[in-house]
Every structure is written in structure tokens, then in C-alpha cells.
Amino acid sequence: MSNSFNFLQVPPQTAKTAKGLIVVLHGWGANAQDVASLASIFQLPEYHFIFPDAPYAYPYSPMGKAWYDLRMEKMYQGLPESRQLLIDWLLSLEAETGIPLSQTILSGFSQGGAMTLDVGLKLPFAGLVVMSGYLHPELENTTPNQISPVLITHGRYDEVVPLAAAKRAKTTLESMGIGVQYHEFDMGHEIRPQTIDLFRNFVTANGE
Numbered sequence: 041m042s043n044s045f046n047f048l049q050v051p052p053q054t055a056k057t058a059k060g061l062i063v064v065l066h067g068w069g070a071n072a073q074d075v076a077s078l079a080s081i082f083q084l085p086e087y088h089f090i091f092p093d094a095p096y097a098y099p100y101s102p103m104g105k106a107w108y109d110l111r112m113e114k115m116y117q118g119l120p121e122s123r124q125l126l127i128d129w130l131l132s133l134e135a136e137t138g139i140p141l142s143q144t145i146l147s148g149f150s151q152g153g154a155m156t157l158d159v160g161l162k163l164p165f166a167g168l169v170v171m172s173g174y175l176h177p178e179l180e181n182t183t184p185n186q187i188s189p190v191l192i193t194h195g196r197y198d199e200v201v202p203l204a205a206a207k208r209a210k211t212t213l214e215s216m217g218i219g220v221q222y223h224e225f226d227m228g229h230e231i232r233p234q235t236i237d238l239f240r241n242f243v244t245a246n247g248e
Contacts, residue, residue: 045129047092048076053085060166061088061139062243063130065152067172069104075149078231082240088137092129094152095122107155119158119176127159141165145243148173149231150201157209160188161216167191167246169239172198172229174205180212189219191242193235195227 052058062084066075072091079089096118098104099111107126108118134140146165148156153173160168161184168190190213194206203224210222221242225234 045092045095045125046072047090048072049091050076050079050089052088055086058088058137058139059086060143060145060243061090061133061137062145062147063090063092063133065092065107065146065148065155066094066105067148067150067152068106068110069098069101070149071103071105075152078236081236082243084240084243087243088139090133090137092126095125107151110151116176122155123158126155127162130159130163145169145246147171147239150229157190157213160190161186164188167242169193169242170206170209171231171235171239172201172206173209174201175209175212180208184216184218187216187218189221189242189246191221191238192223193238194224195229196224197227198229200229 064075064078072093076091094105094107096106098106107122108116141164144165145167146156146160147169149171150173153170154176156168156170157175164186165188167188170192172194192206192210194203196203210220213220223238225232
């Protein structure tokens with residue numbers, strides 16, 4: 041595991057000064073390259089995008105990365121270390137980009153969505169976007185350090201992260217006093233145009 045993250049970034053396309061920063065965390069077994077194409081699909085040219093690689097190697101593919109282990113015999117192994125690395129790295133971004141956390145949207149897909157909620161309850165982001173994600177069990181009975189608005193999108197036919205996980209995350213976050221926009225669609229474990237539209241609207245409303 042490295043002490044810092046490799047990442048891809050896409051600077052704002054239509055402005056010298058970005059309106060805000062959008063960080064996108066990939067899922068288990070994917071990598072930054074897999075989600076970097078979202079920068080153009082989101083159609084938010086005034087924002088700065090950053091896509092980090094998770095710190096661990098994925099056990100089933102040399103190209104894949106992982107935020108922590110999800111194999112049954114090693115479930116959640118590496119999560120505390122990955123969490124701290126991600127928090128430290130996110131806190132360093134303002135010095136690199138000039139954009140504070142208060143103008144940063146943290147987002148993620150699947151395991152990246154779980155990490156988004158994990159560190160997003162500890163740092164003062166403009167908002168959190170969780171696509172096909174879930175809440176780590178240990179967070180269900182904790183008090184958040186920060187309360188940022190959250191967008192959750194999920195597929196009713198998700199075969200990887202069951203819809204029940206999204207509903208449980210929504211209920212838990214609302215019980216913490218967090219405002220949640222929740223949307224489910226007739227899809228599987230994926231990102232569809234409806235998700236993109238909701239993401240764009242959420243960023244526009246919260247990310248400046």
C-alpha cells in the first residue's frame with residue numbers, strides 16, 4: 041500500500057477558476073481510469089475533477105484496485121488504514137487545487153460510495169453522492185462529525201449491493217439529521233443517464 045494516491049484529474053474546461061471540486065471514488069476491482077470518463081459525461085465543465093486510485097491491489101486482476109478487502113475470509117481488512125489515508129489526502133487537496141472542502145463534492149460508486157459515506161461523515165464537504173453504495177456497519181451507531189447533504193442512487197435489481205443496503209443507509213443518515221435525496225431505478229449495479237442527471241443537479245445546487 042502506498043502512502044499517497046495516484047490520481048487522474050480533469051481541470052475546468054470553461055473557467056480559469058473552478059466553481060468547485062468533484063472527487064470520484066471507484067468501486068472494488070476498478071481503478072481511476074474506469075471512472076475518469078464520467079468527467080465529460082457529467083457535463084460540468086466549470087468544475088475540477090479528481091479520480092484517485094484506491095491504495096490496495098485487487099486480488100483478482102492486476103489492473104484493479106481496492107479500498108479494502110471484500111473477500112469473506114478478510115472482510116473489511118484494510119479499511120482503517122485506507123480511511124485515514126483518504127482523509128489525509130482529501131485534506132491536502134485545498135493546497136493543491138485552491139478549492140476548500142466546503143466547495144468539494146465527494147462521490148463514489150459501490151465500494152467507493154461506501155468510502156464516500158465513511159469519510160464524508162467526518163469532513164465538511166459541500167455534499168456527498170453515493171451511487172450503488174452502502175454504509176459500513178460500524179457507522180450505523182455513530183454520531184457524524186459533519187452533516188453534509190447526501191444524494192443516494194441505487195438500482196432495484198442491483199445484484200452486487202442489494203437495494204436494502206441503500207434503504208438502510210437512507211434511514212440511518214436521516215436518523216442522524218442528515219438531509220438525503222434518495223432515488224432508485226429499474227437497473228442493476230450500474231450508472232445510468234438518470235443517475236448522471238441527478239448528480240449534475242445535485243452538484244449545481246450544492247457544489248459552488
